[in-house]
Amino acid sequence: MDATTEGSGQEAQVRDLLREARDFADRVIAPRAEGWDRENAFDTDTLREAAALGWFGLQVPRDRGGMGLPFSAKSQLVEILAGADFGFALSLVNTMNIGYKLARDAPHLAERYLPDLLSGRRLASTALTEPGAGTDFGAIVTTATRDGESWVLDGGKAWIINAAASDVILAYAQTEPGSRGAGIAAFLIDGQRAGFLRRAPFALSGQHSIGVGGFELQGYRAAADEMVQAPGQAFRYALNDINGARTYVAAMCCGMVEAALKIASAYGRRRETFGRRLVEHQGWRWALGDADVDLAAARALVRAAEARVDAGAEARHEAARAKIFATRMAERHLPALGQLMGAEGLSARYPFGRHMLGAKISGLVDGSSEILLEGLAMRFAKEAG
C-alpha cells in the first residue's frame, strides 16, 4: 500500500469513527447524562460500552491491538462526545491517554496493562495535582525514595479524573526534595497493590461523570522498571504531553457550544412569542450568529493546534491560544444560548447547566487560563528586556 492509499484509508477510518461518535453521543450519552448528575454517578458501564467500540486504543499502534489513529482523531472524537457530556468525554480520554503513553514509552508495562485498558476492565488516570500543589507542579511533595532495586512512594494526590475507580495511574513524585522539576519522575502505580488507598470521590456541584477523586500512597513499592519517566525527563514530558490535553479540552468546549447552538436554534424555530417564532425576532437570533462567529474562530485555533501535535511539532503557544480562547468562548456563549431558551434553558433535560460547569472545569484542567496566559505573555516581557 503506498502512502496516498494509506492516507485516504485513514481518512475514511476517521470519518467512520466520528460518525459512530455522533451516534453514541445522541443515543447513549445524552439520554443518560442528566441521571449521572442527579444521582452523583460515575458510570463505568457506559465507559465499557465505549471501550467495546475500540476507542480506548484509538492512538495505540495496530500491532498492539489499537486503531493506530493520530491525535487529531482523538481530539475530534471527544469534541463530539463533550457535546452530550463534558465529564464523560474527559473521563474517557484520560484512560485513552495512559494506554497510548505506555505503548509509546514503556512497552514492558504496555504488555502487562494494555489488554485491561483497551477492554475497559481497568480505568486510568494521570496524577500531578496534590492537596498543596496544583498550578505550581514543581512544588509537589509526594516523595519517591530509592530502596535497593525499587522505589518507595509516599504522599497524596487530589483532583484526579477517574480516581473514583481507576487503578492504572501515571503518578508524578519528587525523588530529590527541594529540586522542583529536576527531581520529578513519573511512576506507573497499580492501584490493586498494597500501599494504595483510594479516597472517596469528590463531591462536585455537577459533572460527576468525570469520576474525580484522590488517593494516598503509603509506603507504596514500585519496581525500578515502573519508573516510566526519569527525574527531569518527566517534567519535560508532562509539559509536552499537556499541549495535546490543552488542545482536546479546547475542542471539547467547541463541542459543547455547537450542541447548545443546535438546541437553542431548534427551540427558536418551535417557540412563539408575540405571534412569531422566536427565531423571527432579530434581537433574539443575533446571539446565535454571535456564537457561530466565535465557535468558528475557536475551531480554527483548535484545528491548527491539532495539526502541530499530529506533526510532532512544538505546540505550546498554539495549544494555549486554543484553550484560552475556546474556554472563554464557552463561558460567554453557553449562558447566552441558555438565555435564549427562557426558563426552559434551566431545565435539567437540557445540558446548559452541565455544560457551563464543563466550561469552568476547562479553565482549570491541564493548565489554568491564568497560567496559560502568563506563559504567552511572558515572552513579550523577555523580548522587551
Ligand SMILES: Cc1cc2nc3c(=O)[nH]c(=O)nc-3n(C[C@H](O)[C@H](O)[C@H](O)COP(=O)(O)OP(=O)(O)OC[C@H]3O[C@@H](n4cnc5c(N)ncnc54)[C@H](O)[C@@H]3O)c2cc1C
Ligand atoms: C474537575 C477537575 C479535574 C481535574 N483533573 C486532574 C487530573 O486528572 N490530574 C491532575 O493532575 N490534576 C487535575 N486537576 C487539577 C487541576 O489541574 C488544578 O485544579 C489546576 O492545576 C489548578 O490548581 P489548583 O486548583 O490547586 O489552584 P491553585 O494552584 O491553588 O491556584 C488558584 C487560582 O490562582 C490562579 N493562580 C495560581 N498561580 C497564579 C499566578 N502565578 N498568576 C496568576 N494566577 C495564578 C490559578 O490559575 C487558579 O485560578 C483537576 C481539577 C479539576 C477541577
